[in-house]
Amino acid sequence: MSREGYVNAALIAGLIGVPLWAHVAGEPFTITLATRAVIFALAAVGLNLALGLGGLVSLGHAVFFGIGGYAMGILAFHAQTYTPMFPDWLNIEGTKSMPVIWLVAVVSSALAALVIGLLSLRTSGVYFIMITLAFGQMFYYFAISWRAYGGEDGMSIYLRNSFPGLNTLDPIQFYGLCFVLLCAALWLTARIARAPFGLLLNAARQVPHRVETVGLDGQRAKLVAFVISGAITGLAGALFADLNRFVSPTMFSWHMSGEIMIFVILGGVARLFGPVAGAVLFVAMEHVLGDLWDHWHILLGLLLLGVVLFARGGVIGLLAGKARTHD
Template sequence: MSRERLLNGALLLALILIPAWALYADEPFTITLATRAVIFALAAVGLNIALGLGGLVSLGHAVFFGIGGYAMGILASHAQSYTPLIEWPFVIEGTKSMPVIWLVAIVASSGAALLIGLLSLRTSGVYFIMITLAFGQMMYFFAISWPAYGGEDGLSIYVRNGFPGLNTLDPIQFYGLCLALLCLVLAVNARLMRSPFGLALDAARQVPERVRAVGLDPRRLQLVALVISGAITGLAGALFADLNRFVSPTMLSWQMSGEIMVFVIIGGVARLFGPVAGAGIYVLLEHLLGGVSEYWQIFLGLVLLIVVLFGKGGVVGMIGGRRRDG
């Protein structure tokens, strides 16, 4: 077994054991913190598919994160106030059911990814970074000034949405749900990396000419990767909104896109568990440094800088050694 695999196993074990420790130490907030890390990890796993596998440096993934969040906010706020979403041509009611909300979040964010991908994939390199940033800003300003769903104030949902058979208000059960989704997505991601599609995508990133030579269209492969990536990040957005029982345009801001990218890079680009390690470390740093000083962001900046300058391959790369597969 490779060192990277051992590390992945250890990470997974730690995530499973957190609730037990939180109960033992009587630190229930640890669970909320861990839920936040797991959801961020999920968002970053999404980005990692575009970034690590597809080589698409998107600085606009907050769009998908935010769309997922607003899918939850809009549906749940209509259910909360008992007003239908649309009355014509047919009535659509809001809902407080998580599976339905997730489905809507996934469909909406992958739709957005398809549209953004069709337009942005005409560009590459720095231009791609900037055009994704532009789409992010467009959505952000739209959400701030559009009054129907709260504008900058955002939407508050008083009670967390439900999942059949679970009490989602219990932090441990909600954490379990998020963790299960993360594991599921990681499993899908692992298969994707080894699938013919994953291999072709990897090749399209490294030597597009050869991919073209065997009759595949690199841009089409990248588009599919972006759609899958957006769908996963959108799902994470819906969960994040449910964790906070709140959604606002900050979920769409470019700083949010930057943070998701930071998770991936701290953890290790194109590593299966890179985003998980990265999100965990970021949430922990934010939590610990926030208590140390009013100027804690200086230290956060220094840590980030050191990781980028001296830590090739992120944390998973440093501990797990060079990348073998994929």
């Protein structure tokens, strides 16, 4: 096993061991923190596919995170108030079932990513960053003005949604669910990176004109990557809303987009476990330093500066050395 393999295995072991210890020791808050880290990691695994492999610097991934969150919020709201959705033309009931909510979250964020990607991919570089940011802000202000679903105040969901066979209100069970989904997303992105599609996407990032001259469509590859990326981040949004039992427009805010990007950069862009390392480190800092000092973001900023200037491979790069071209 390579050094990076050991680092990844250690991360997985920590994500299994620490919550289990907290469960046995009766520290539910630690489990909640771990759940938060795992959900953030999932959101960042989504972004890493677009950013790391596709080179698409999206500052609008909060759109998908928010869509996932609102998919959960809206479905659960109608279920808990026993009101139909779209009463005038389509009488659909809400639901408290996680699998259904996830499906809706994934499909709707993938659709949003398709539309946003089709428009944004006509640009590149700083214009791409700006147009994705603009989409993010559009969704943010739309959510603020959407009175039916809480407007600026957001809305609370009283009971966590259900999953067949599990008691999702038990912190360790909900954590396990999120952890399994994270592993599935990691497995998916690892497979994609090694598949023909990954080779194409990787080349389209580095030498777009080469890709065209061997008869392949690099732009379409980037679009597909952006859609898968948005869908994964959307799923994370649904879980995040379920963790907090609350959704609000802040899930759409550009701070959120920035944070997802920070997870990726902190952990290591284009490294499979980079988003996991980044999210864990972020949540740990938020908890430990945030308790000590209100202005802990200054330290986060310094750390980020250090990573960008001196350790481009992020945490994974520091621990595991340079990326190996896989075989």
